[in-house]
Amino acid sequence: MTVKDLLEKIKSQLKAQKATIANDMIDGRMSDHESYCKNVGIAEGLTQATEIIDETLTKLDKEDE
Numbered sequence: 001m002t003v004k005d006l007l008e009k010i011k012s013q014l015k016a017q018k019a020t021i022a023n024d025m026i027d028g029r030m031s032d033h034e035s036y037c038k039n040v041g042i043a044e045g046l047t048q049a050t051e052i053i054d055e056t057l058t059k060l061d062k063e064d065e
Contacts, residue, residue: 003060004057004060007053007056007057007060008057010053011050011053011054014046014049014050014053015046015050017046018043018046018047018050021039021042021043021046022043024039025039
């Protein structure tokens with residue numbers, strides 16, 4: 001497994017976790033406003049992590065050229 005493959009797997013897992021949080025919100029599984037705020041923050045962190053992985057993959061692609 002290459003570094004790129006590993007990063008793609010991590011990215012996929014991050015997106016799956018974010019989708020789970022979104023579905024929980026849609027289904028009304030947030031018990032209170034504090035839980036909602038916490039999950040919004042987690043989802044934002046997952047988005048930022050995905051963006052960092054995308055930037056890293058872009059840099060790796062440029063290095064391979």
